[in-house]
Amino acid sequence: MxxxxxxxxxxxxxxxxxxxxxxxxxxxxxxxxxxxxxxxxxxxxxxxxxxxxxxxxxxxxxxxxxxxxxxxxxxxxxxxxxxxxxxxxxxxxxxxxxxxxxxxxxxxxxxxxxxxxxxxxxxxxDELLKNIANEPKDINVDLLFEKSKNSNECIKTFLLDQKNVAGLGNIYVDETLFKSNINPKTKAKYISYNELNRLIKNADEILNKAINLGGSTIKSYHPSKGVDGRFQNLLQIYDKKNQKCPNCQRNIRKIKVNGRGSSFCPNCQPYKNDSYNIAIYGEVGVGKSTILNLFKEYGCLTFNADEIVKTLYEDKKIINEVNKIFDSDDDYINKAKIKEKILSNPLYVNKLNRLIHPKVKQECLKIIKKSTKENKVFEIPLLYTAKMEDIFDIIILVKSNKQKEYLQKRNPDNYQFLLSINKNNIIKEDDADFIIENNGNINKLKQNVITIINKLKDRLN
Ligand SMILES: [Zn+2]
CATH class of the missing domain: 3.20.190.10 (MutM-like, N-terminal)
Known part of the structure; x- marks a missing residue:
């Protein structure tokens, strides 16, 4: 387009x-x-x-x-x-x-x-033109702010609406938001007057630069070839998922905002809201559940992917699908049998994951969609393996130097098996918004959790 x-x-x-x-x-x-x-x-x-x-x-x-x-x-x-x-x-x-x-x-x-x-x-x-707002260069920011401060839409959706601002499409909205250090998903009503002012100024600058670039490439243009210049060399963030942010070198993330693919840097463009959907992940036996419980203690709603899977495994249809993978004719999930099969052939884990992960994601989305004033915290051990990172606002990685010790204590029989399954777990330290190092000191963990909750709360101030 x-x-x-x-x-x-x-x-x-x-x-x-x-x-x-x-x-x-x-x-x-x-x-x-x-x-x-x-x-x-x-x-x-x-x-x-x-x-x-x-x-x-x-x-x-x-x-x-x-x-x-x-x-x-x-x-x-x-x-x-x-x-x-x-x-x-x-x-x-x-x-x-x-x-x-x-x-x-x-x-x-x-x-x-x-x-x-x-x-x-x-x-x-004409009905095609009469509702088109001014372009950034001609926008009255005072009037626009009257609209934005009452808008429940994400700022990206607000800026894409030609009734608010003319001429910003998907590419240049992403670029403008990046330059303005504003997260595409932050609600318009949380954008301050100064931020909006800077957004419009940056939009104008970026559009102008692109127009000038287009003007310079046009010298070699031949009319019979048509015009569809793309100004690719200008782009800093658009469509650059998993590449490094040019400002801070963190990985660029891509999420959907109102159905539109949106790239942003989680570090330069922190998401601001009155509550967050938070994922806790990390290797097996590092204390994720302990930390989840602390979040619950401090007023967050908590959910656990393992619990979600357990509920899914009570569904007749899913039981059938799982048993099909493992050539089992049981009418329940036979965990001993599954474990045996996986030990004999690790590829079974992938097959099981491909079936279950999308269903867990669906369940999480259902929970996320219910609006609450509390933060929702999800323990998702296989966050990246299950490709679920894009549905959460905040990602917390848990690490521990006492992993083997914990595991051995908790699952003396199962411990080798758990470690072997854990090899599938993709850990992206660069992607985490927060990293909690669990060295067994519960008071330190409590302090970590309180700090995170407060930092997130402060984003709106
Ligand atoms: Zn950055």
Missing amino acids: PELPEVETIKNTLLPHLKNLTITNIEVLYKNTIIGESDVFKKELTNEKIVDITRIGKFLIFHLTNEKIIISHLRMEGKFYILKKGEITKYAKVIFSLSDGNVLIYDDLRCFGLLKLSYKNCYKD
Whole structure:
């Protein structure tokens, strides 16, 4: 999807090629591209001269003689090509013949783009354009703050809404939020006036830089190739999951915000909320459950992946699926049998995980979706192995130098088995928001937990 800088570049590229040319004929190959009657579109625009091209948000506005206007939006895949007469593109939808013998082709693979006839005295009130807010450079931050401080939406969703700010798409919102040290998921109402002011200033700067870059790449542009510059070299954070943050070298995370993939640095862009979904993970026998219980003691709601699995194992359908993996005809989960099989062939663990992990994730999501004022803390031993890291706001890694000692004491018979299963556990120290080192001192653990809870609370202040 072209973003504002690309549309601006397209505008600047097309204008010198089209200015003062007359449309001598219009051929509509796909009627749905035209909003309104395509016959009227053809009749009204044929023999008019193109005098200017402007832009409102991501809409291109073609100005023609006799006060006529074409409103155009490229949506996902729309492109304009200028070709020699007789030439055509693969997904041509509308062909404008021009007085210099060339043709302007509107090409659209996905068919989401549009062309609409309008007139100078009313196009700004057209339903396509009338609700589009100002671009960052023209935004009145005071008025925007009146909206944002009452908005329950995530700030990213708020900024993507063209009724609030025009021209910020997925890429440049992520870049702007990164530059402003604001987490995409933080609610708009928690963004201060100063933060909003900085956000809008940064958005303007980033868009301008991208437009200038587009302007400089355009020198080698050939109109017949179409325009779809992407300004990749400008991007610091967008789509860079698991790469290092250019500021602090922490791993970049990617989450979904209102369905949109969103990249951010958890260190430079701390998430702020009145409560958090927290995951505790780490190797077997490091004291995760002890720490989970401390969080409960200090007022958090706590959940345990092992307990969730236990509940899942009471479900008839799941029992059948598990037993299928282990060639068992029991009508319950036969743990002894499973253990034996896994010991004989470790690949069984992967098969079991592939079945159970997505179900555990679903259960956790159900819990996360219920809004509460308390923090929710989940013990998820295999957080990364189960690919569950993206659903939590905060990740706590627990480590201990007494792991073997604890394990041996707790499970004298099972201890080797537990250690062998533990090899599947992916530990990403660089990714953790907090690391708790458990050296057996309960008072120190308590202090750790209180510190984390307080630090999270302070994020809103
Ligand atoms: Zn960073």
